[in-house]
Amino acid sequence: MKVIAAYLLAVLGGNSHPSAGDITSILESVGAEVDVKRINLFLSEVEGKDITELIAAGREKFASVPSGGAVAAVSVAGAGGAAAGSAPAEEPKKEEKVEEKEESDDDMGFSLFD
Incomplete structure (x- = not known):
């Protein structure tokens, strides 16, 4: 990833x-380890190709990867608006405030470790 990031920079x-x-100079400027074999492999893979086309092709491949399973289905259904007969969306739960007990003044401001 660092080779790709340096290339994009x-x-x-x-x-x-x-x-x-x-x-190599970009990686060395930030103190990253330089692996010449990985750099040469990456450069041989992208040789003669336009970086914007490579990014677009990568986005298309990622679009076909499922992510989230049932959660994605719920969010898509929720984004479409409320359909007739559908259950109302749950409201976010409100966090209850827990009041802390104040320390008593029985020790008159002194503690064991003062």
């Missing part, structure tokens, strides 16, 4: 095709 900085040296 270089691209955001105006370097449309960062080299292994560019990524």
